[in-house]
Amino acid sequence: MSTTQGIISANNLNLHYSEFHALKNINLDIPEKEITALIGPSGCGKSTFLRTINRMNDLVEGVKIDGSLLYRGEEIYRPDQDVTLLRKNIGMVFQKANPFPMSIYDNVAYGPRTHGIKNKAQLDDIVEESLRSAAIWDEVKDRLKRSALGVSGGQQQRICIARALAVKPDILLMDESTSALDPISTSKIEDLALELKKDYTIIMVTHNMQQAARVADKTAFFLLGDLVEFDDTETIFSKPTDKRTEDYITGRFG
Numbered sequence: 001m002s003t004t005q006g007i008i009s010a011n012n013l014n015l016h017y018s019e020f021h022a023l024k025n026i027n028l029d030i031p032e033k034e035i036t037a038l039i040g041p042s043g044c045g046k047s048t049f050l051r052t053i054n055r056m057n058d059l060v061e062g063v064k065i066d067g068s069l070l071y072r073g074e075e076i077y078r079p080d081q082d083v084t085l086l087r088k089n090i091g092m093v094f095q096k097a098n099p100f101p102m103s104i105y106d107n108v109a110y111g112p113r114t115h116g117i118k119n120k121a122q123l124d125d126i127v128e129e130s131l132r133s134a135a136i137w138d139e140v141k142d143r144l145k146r147s148a149l150g151v152s153g154g155q156q157q158r159i160c161i162a163r164a165l166a167v168k169p170d171i172l173l174m175d176e177s178t179s180a181l182d183p184i185s186t187s188k189i190e191d192l193a194l195e196l197k198k199d200y201t202i203i204m205v206t207h208n209m210q211q212a213a214r215v216a217d218k219t220a221f222f223l224l225g226d227l228v229e230f231d232d233t234e235t236i237f238s239k240p241t242d243k244r245t246e247d248y249i250t251g252r253f254g
Contacts, residue, residue, distance in 0.1 A: 005073065007032040007171065007201050008053055013067035015048060017060065022048045024225040025067070030218070035193055035202045037216035037233065039209065040248065044222040046205045050173050052076070053203065054090040055083050072170075088115065091164030095176040097156035099148035099163070104131075104140050107148045107159055111167035126166050134162035135192045154185025161192065165200075172196065174204040178211065190215050209249060213237050221245045 006029030015023040023045050030036050038046035051057045052069055055076065069076045076086065088111070099107050108127045117123060127144070131137040136158040140151065148159050157177060164172060174193070178186040193202055193215055206212050212219050213233060220230040221244075229236060229245045240246045247253055 005070070006030040007072060008203070009068075009070040009073075010049075011068040011070075013049075013052070013069050014065065015052060015057065016062075016064040018062035022225050023052070026227050028220060028227055028230055030201070030203060032201050033197055033199070034217035035197050035204065035215050036218045036220065037212035038203065038205045038220050038222060039207075039212050040222035040228075041253070042207075045225045046220075046222045047175055049222065050175055050203060050205050053171070053173060054087050054092055055081075056092070058083065088167045089169055090171045090173060091167065091169035092173040092175065093157070093160050093164055093177045096180055097153055097160050099156050099159050101147065101149055103145050104148045104151075104159055105144040108162050108166050111163060115167060127162075130162040130166040131159075133165050133196065134158045135188065135195070136162060152185070154181050154188060157181060157185070157189060158192070161189070165196075169200065171201045171203065174202060176205050176207060179207060186211070209237075221248065223248070 008030040010026045010028045013023055013026040014021070026049060038050060040046050048057065052065065053071070053076070057063045057065070065077055071086070071090065100110060105127055108130050109123045112123060112126050117126070128137060131140060136155060139155060140159070148156060151159070178189050181189070190211060193204070196202060204216070216233045218230065219233040219236040221228045221236065223244055229240055229242045236245060237249060240249065
């Protein structure tokens, strides 16, 4: 287990939803430009942890967080944190593709426009580059002015990835972003994640053990709000140190 500080570093991180203790003393260093998978049964805290990283839990009533969560050494929950800037740096792709009800072009240009880019040539370049990075440019380049809702679920999800990439994030959070897709679309997004980790840090929540084994460099196993084990994916799947990890991976529960 690495002792160097990661791009994201949790130290004794706790999160309560009112009375419910959802994350319990999480200590975790997530390495840069690798894929880290968060696995565990439903309700174990993995999506909650993912959402603490870009402060999506701020939107939930009754949330209380203590301990420390650092992004590049800076406290994510400090009072003067610019949450808009934080979410620009830490993009998110959700479980269900959620393109805006507007054209493919406008979906991808939305973030850059929000951050002040108005020049059409510059926006054209960003849209093309982002769609290429999301491995969908060739499929949609002739229909950029058409609604993003008019393409398949797998294509919608890649448009959402392009939209997240358009603002040049540092980290991409993926919350079970292939769970609603067919195997071919899932495979395309896995290939894409492997390609993107050259430039981005990817943190993904997945229910799919095989997916974690295929694409993740590191894997964290959560159970009932605890981080049970965190190590190289190969170690987690072949030589876990905790019996609960082994039981989950071999399908004895969860």
